[in-house]
Amino acid sequence: MSGVGIGKLMGFFNRCTPEPGLPACEWWVYAGWGAAIGALTLPVFSLWRLKRRDQAEDAVSTYRG
Numbered sequence: 001m002s003g004v005g006i007g008k009l010m011g012f013f014n015r016c017t018p019e020p021g022l023p024a025c026e027w028w029v030y031a032g033w034g035a036a037i038g039a040l041t042l043p044v045f046s047l048w049r050l051k052r053r054d055q056a057e058d059a060v061s062t063y064r065g
Helices: 002-013 027-064
Strands: none
Touching: 002 027
16 A cells, blocks of 8 residues: 555656546556565564563563562
């Protein structure tokens, strides 16, 4: 979705008129890049967040124990 939004902005600045029924000119390029970036960052950030939570739980259990 963010990739298509960037495509709409780029179309505005390039003064491109999209075909009827399409969100932006060459929207598939920006949607593809957005999907690729999302496919990489979502798992990385999720695993990083889970690791931080495990470390915090380990620190609490060590402190209590």
